[in-house]
Amino acid sequence: MPQFILQFKNLETKTITRIDFKSENPAIDFIEKAELEGYKMYQYIQSGNNYIMTAEELKAENIRFEKLFREKKTWFGLSKKTVTDFLILPNKGFYYPYEFGSYLYIFTKQEKSKTDIENWLNKEFPSRFGDIDETFTGFENLMNDEDYLIATNHDLQHQFGVVGNKKIIDQIIVKFKNSNLNEFELENYEEKR
Numbered sequence: 348m349p350q351f352i353l354q355f356k357n358l359e360t361k362t363i364t365r366i367d368f369k370s371e372n373p374a375i376d377f378i379e380k381a382e383l384e385g386y387k388m389y390q391y392i393q394s395g396n397n398y399i400m401t402a403e404e405l406k407a408e409n410i411r412f413e414k415l416f417r418e419k420k421t422w423f424g425l426s427k428k429t430v431t432d433f434l435i436l437p438n439k440g441f442y443y444p445y446e447f448g449s450y451l452y453i454f455t456k457q458e459k460s461k462t463d464i465e466n467w468l469n470k471e472f473p474s475r476f477g478d479i480d481e482t483f484t485g486f487e488n489l490m491n492d493e494d495y496l497i498a499t500n501h502d503l504q505h506q507f508g509v510v511g512n513k514k515i516i517d518q519i520i521v522k523f524k525n526s527n528l529n530e531f532e533l534e535n536y537e538e539k540r
Contacts, residue, residue: 348529351377354508356486357516361538364520368528374504375442378452378497380526381509381519387437389453389464393479394419394430396448402433411436413461415468434464445504449479452497455490463490486510495519 348369355364370377382388405412415432435443443450453464467490472479479498486496486508495511509519524533 349505352506353377353523355516355520356508356510356538357513358487358489358510359513362535363538364516365534365536366520366523366532368523368531370529374445374499374507377505377523378442378507380522381497382454383495383515383518385456386454387456387458389437389455389459390433390435390443391415391451391453391464391468391479392433392435392443393448394432396446396450397431397433397443399444399446405433405435408441410438410441415461415465417469434461445499447502448499449501450499450504451479453490453494454496455494457491459490 348371351366351368351370351374353366355366357364402412402414413434413436415434416429417432418427419430420427433443435441453459467488471486471488486498489495489511492512493515495509495515498508498510500506509516511519520533524531
């Protein structure tokens with residue numbers, strides 16, 4: 348039975364809550380469990396991971412999305428190339444298929460434009476290389492206080508982090524505590540960085 352490891356970072360303190368449990372359910376079930384009432388979900392998929400479902404396939408399935416273009420340094424940093432990321436707009440029940448990669452799920456109550464999200468990404472994660480991961484590197488500012496984020500582990504979707512303000516993090520943790528999960532453990536610790 349797969350082991351799930353979820354980390355919750357409260358942006359108002361240095362406290363991190365870690366939840367461990369086992370489940371045969373797919374990871375997407377637990378990302379859905381973290382969704383609070385009244386929120387819209389935007390999915391940010393970086394260029395290196397968006398081959399799993401191409402733009403043409405998304406269009407064929409009537410999935411609303413935007414292309415985000417950015418410059419990326421090549422392997423040795425000697426030149427740059429333009430790459431295309433996907434921003435999946437709120438589509439009830441659709442999750443971009445996961446193979447590997449650090450997917451970013453942005454939960455907000457407000458409509459966000461492509462520009463809003465692009466500006467925030469450029470400010471918070473300028474290099475996009477190693478910035479977006481479940482260990483919360485770079486997660487310091489939300490677009491709005493009521494927003495929250497989920498970032499998956501690059502290799503394992505059943506390891507992910509949830510970042511938000513205390514009130515939101517507490518609500519999500521309670522949902523997991525009340526879910527009767529196998530071998531459920533919860534631990535709080537102080538962030539060392």
